[in-house]
Amino acid sequence: MSVRNVLVPSPARILKSEDMTDIEKHIELEILDKEFAKRFVYKPGQFVEVGVMGVGEAPISICAARKKEDLLELCVRKVGRVTNAIHRLKPGDILWIRGPYGNGFPMENMEGSNLLLVAGGLGIAPLRGVLQYALTNREKYGTITVMYGIRCYTAMLWRDEFLQLFYEGDKNNVEFFLSYEDPSDKQCYELQCERSDRCMSGVVTKLFELKEVKPENTYAVICGPPIMYKFVVQELMKRNFDPRKIYMTLERRMKCGLGKCGHCIVGSGRNMKFVCKDGPVFTYWDALMTKGMI
Amino acid sequence: MTNTQKPKIGIFSLTGCGGDQLMILNLEPILLDLLSRFEIKDFQEASSYKEEEAELDIALVEGSVSTKTDLEKLKKIRERSKMIIAIGDCAIGGCVQAMRNGQMSMEERMRKVYGVDVDYYDVLEPKGISSYVNVELEIPGCPIEKSQVLHAITSLLHGDMPEEIDYPVCVECKLNGYPCLLVEKGLPCLGPIITAGCDARCPGLGLDCIGCRGPIRDESNVAAELEVLLEKGYDEEYILNRLRFFGGNFEDIQKLTKRISEKSKGRRNSHEEDS
Amino acid sequence: MKRIVEVEELTRVEGHGRIEVTIEGTEVKEVKMNIFEGPRFFEAFIESVHYEKVPDIMRRICAICTASHSLASIRTIEKAFGVDVTEQTKVLRDLLIHGEIIESHALHVFMLALPDYLGFPDAISMASKYPKEVKAALQLKHAGNMVHNVLSGREVHGMNERVGGFSTIPSEKSLGEIKRAMALNKAAAELAVDLFSKVEIPKYAESENALMALDPGEKFGFIGDYVLVSDGTRHPVEDYLELTNERTVKHSHAKFSSYKGSSFMVGALPRVLLNRDKLEGTAAWLYEKHEGLLTSSNTLMNNLAQAIELVHSVDRCIEDIDILLSNGLKDEGLVEVTPREGRGVGAVEAPRGILYHDYTFDEEGCILKANVITPTAQNAANMEKDYRVAAKRLVREPDEKIVNALEMIARAYDPCISCSVHLTRIR
């Protein structure tokens, strides 16, 4: 019987591993098994299980839209065993991957609509894929608004990339807003002085003061630390967003990514979900129906 | 620690039985290979060689702090070490010698064993080392399990902190399919509150767990254990002694001791009033 | 001129101790053995503990002689309650203690004592030049540990040996594996004898020694109810207090054991000398071959005696397993125990000498009073005597040489300071 073993990973060579901040690295991988690479079709919001042999695996979002068959981009924050081990590796070294997993963002559904992307910290990683996808298929989407909340300037991910959008996004009909939590941060303050219409100190929801967000024909996409969701959703609900048009991607413990290991379960008897396979992308409607989701 | 230089290591013991160092020596088939991966700067039980001032990447410390000498020694180790790993129950919670902490004074212990009141040793009430210094990792057990030391060491050589077990012995009983001694025979097994990692050795031999790996910090429900055992017909003193074998310094067990001793004092007093 | 020669911290011994010798001119003024191992007060905290778990606590007095403590404790309880165990249990216990002797002696002879004679700080560094010896030692030690694992449940602080028998009877298969390991490693034990009969053993500690060992009965062994003394007397273990006579001696810094006013020695050398007729097979032959070396007056010969015991114990393990297998292993369960008020004294020969446990119980079987006397505590006075003798002989030598001698003497006793609960330092 020739069932593929979904639990065994495939090797991928690190092409690039760059420090973006003290704790986050941007990693580019080349999938070595070309057969596997062919099957490896993903969309923004999906994730992979990234493994270091002898240490373990961790679910990591794919942080870029698919450009080339065997290429994969990740952003990894160093927080524990596996992520530390990933950080130790250098270009040329091997990571072991499985995936892609999860449902991802329904980019087709959102076609023809405006997009509002709200990200906190590392949450920008999966949203970067959404953004890239929308920019490559620019004609398919309406206005694009990005709200990105960071702690401080040095914690900003893909700084060059996003600063460029911050300054020049409008050319492409992209409005890029930035909030920063550390009020004493000089560089951020300078940004704010320069573009007080786009940058503010405070948590990411502050940015709703700068931009009048309208629910009509708009999809909101949110990703950030767990506590962020409630506050962002509050703002959106105040503005009468349709709960089914608010997408968010959730984090839970995961060991398989396939709905087997059970760790990512959420909900009540009435509605139980596995974040890995039923998600990680859910609508706010799902969250209303599923206890304990956010 | 992935650089080519070998990590510098010291293996130390404070007050205890020497069992955790011995467990390392008991890794016979791979002992030499294992030790050759480190630069050993101090290993009193196995070697006369030592560099007292050398900085250490890792200090493995066994034994409890039971005297002022222990404490001084520990502080010195802390100063020279990047990472301290407490090996064994003595170094974590004081082990059996902490059984009467809060119940019997050190003077009384001295008197009982040596027949004198004089404190020859500058004794301290036995405690784990984290009561005095910062500890990066704890490997529980009386003694530690070889498999866990090895896992810790390979992880550290890799540059990772090892995963710590924080579930109780019952899990391992089930994984091994051992019939439950508490449920089936009413034996006073402490498995439900004790840190696993021994592969449920005792239940596997038909013996109720006495808790030699210590309770799980911030997790073990010791009050429930007391309730369950009372219901099975054991008396309070018996259960308390048992909980204290390896848990004398465990906060919830101390609370329980206090509650019970106050209660029994109250009972005694009311008896006296009655008569 | 006053000169203080000091062994700051004894290494390659279990536990922490220091030796200090004060010399004035050519006269040895004072000899002190300081123990800075913290006391643990087992006898105090064991009070009120129910007998069933007493051995589980008491075996934790020491790691390297864990089974000795556990068996001494068990036997003490059984004596107090008048429990008779089955023949199978007796053989299993005999096997267990032989395993312990092998594990402990292999570690001590090859890895702790031998480096002194070959000029290395430890066995690890010795391994490059003497790979065969170190490998043999580790394999032999491993074989000893197999016995612990199979019979007791693990190498250190096993739990399977109980009051009344063994909780779970080992499988035939695992006993077979031990037997094979023993047969394979017998050569390593013989190598130990060979090594220690060839290295030059210094004579600076030579002096008269009184000896004590348990009478093992018919065969050379480690369990018994009577104590043999080198003056030809034989005493029940219940008389242990008179035999060991623990008391504080003015000139000294330790609580000393003495017999009839003088120090005495326990351990491998006394055992081999007092029970020489009971040695069998290769061990008996090796004893005869080296009889001339094994004099009671040189305690440094203890290592050679240990080596002979190693050979003996390897053979006895095989023999015990044969007996067990040919009788067929029976899952007998534990003998029923009815606790009662009373007292018991039990002893076994730990690797380093006689170990006494003494408990008094209340009618429910909880401990009222306990006393434990370990071999190292008994040896302490004799060790000091040896330090003194050696220091006197070497008084003109440089410090280094004296320090070296003191350390070698200490190690020859294979002291286990961790468990010598009664060595008291007096300021």
Added chain:
Amino acid sequence: MYKVLPKENLQSLFEGLRKIGDVYAPVKISGLSHDFRKVNSISEVDLEYTRTMIPPKKFFVKPRETLFEFDEEKLQYAEVQNGGGLNVILGMHACDINGLKVIDAAYINENPDKYYMQRRESTLIIGVSCTPDEYCFCRSMGADYAVDGFDLFLHEIGRGYFVRIGSEKGLRVIEENSSLFEDASKEDIEEFKENERRKAESFKLELDISGLQDMLDLAWDHPVWEETAEECFGCGTCNLVCPTCRCYDVADYVELDLKRGERLRRWDSCMLRKHGLVAGGLNFRPTRVERLRNRFNCKGSLVNGLLNCVGCGRCTLYCPAEIDFVKIMKRIRGEP
């Protein structure tokens, strides 16, 4: 097609099964416990058992198993080979057969787990009828009768066993041992029916499951969780003995050379602290309150149309704190 196996032929059938492969069957291992073990003779087997402590899920999702071995230097990993050949599990009860179907839903229907699939396919399951005790409530859960999920099912009747055939594999066993089986007579059928009716009446424990899902949802903030958390050890027993629980944890182990090693999985439990823990020390189910609630909600939920509890009674019977599953569910329903 229904058959009858006369009692005296059981021994011969057993021998026939042994020719197919290793036979695993319930064996008494202690005062209260049975366990599925490999058996060599029918005399070791106790088909009268009520339940094993560890359900037969252990043959399909192993308590501990190596997923693969790896060699980093050679960039290789090696899958573990399943023994191959056929195994027989003799004596599974209806609840456990239905429990396995719940696990099938997660392990086969989507992204099949190779090891599980292989084991499932290479195992012949022979069910046997049982008598409920005071812990059984499988009837309430609709799991007291196995409609499928087995190859043969033996229902005890006076003269032996009334046999149902559940698969082609099962049919083949009958064919290969045709001399041992007889056609079911009218009386046999009547007796089978009568026994089923009597069994249905003999349940002492019942749980009303209508609307259980909403009841659980409504009980999200019910005091029962906090109260039960006081008694609960969080020891995971309830999960580990459950025939439908299937959470697992994964860990890597390396050799001293840091190159070779293996990836292992072992049963996990949602009652354990780490189950909901993620980076930064954030725990989605930090205390036993959330964990208990999660477990009961999970058990009462319908996943892929199947209830996650088959009413085998193990979690109540083997709980060291004597927490009663049915009692709690009843409280949630507001029953007295």
